Amino acid sequence: MSASLQSLMRDQMAPTDTGTTLLVQLVAFIVIGGAAALSFVGVSSAAVALFRSVPAWLVSSLCYAAFIVPVYLMHRRYSFQSATAHGRALPRYVLVQLCGLALATAFSYLAYGIVGLPTLVAALVVIVLTSGVNFLVLRRWAFADGA
Template sequence: MAEDGLRLTLRFLGVGGAAAVAYAALAALMTRAGVAPWIASAFCYAVLIPVVYWTQRRVTFRSNRAHSEAFPRYVATQALGLNLAVFLPLLAPKFASGQPLVFFAAVVAGISGLNFILLKFWTFASRA
């Protein structure tokens, strides 16, 4: 049982890590090509949602939940994470600017943990 949980966690981190690298690389390329950084960021984030959804669904969670149920839940989970990433620095501006590496590492860890829980128990959970 614990081994299954470890494998699931490693798959989640692998898929998420690959998505993060793809996002950063694509957004950087677009920005260097002259696209405004905020547009490049939003575009890449949006473009990767269906790709990462499919990979998380098939590879990480191996879910058979209907796309009509899982995909809207996945988008909602991503929207929640994106909103937290935007608003947490606004709620703690002194910490965000005083210790930015620590702050943003904590944001990444917190949102990743929340996403894992939501994806496992809500988005991709088997129907009872």
């Protein structure tokens, strides 16, 4: 083909399978988050029993805080395969976690207080909604590569 005809042709981008990438990210996010949640329950329960002189709410909060960085590292590497600098991604991750707490509170208020869902259903709704929003924000903002 002549160079002049070739210059008129659009360059085709290599096809990307974003659906598979999204699915892999979502599955990794659920597995890591679920494992972290189960681990937190075990560690927190043991720590509350071990440190009886410290208020349980404080021990539980400290346990939760101890999970932030390891879970961040796993999400960064496995869920989102992000190369975003830690100095940028970690503060954003922590902010998303704080916003997630506020969202969980709001979703709980709606599920329990406004709609009046049974406890198990309300808890599942809160987990799914909060986790879903967290996943999207982490994927698009905290771990997004680029500017």
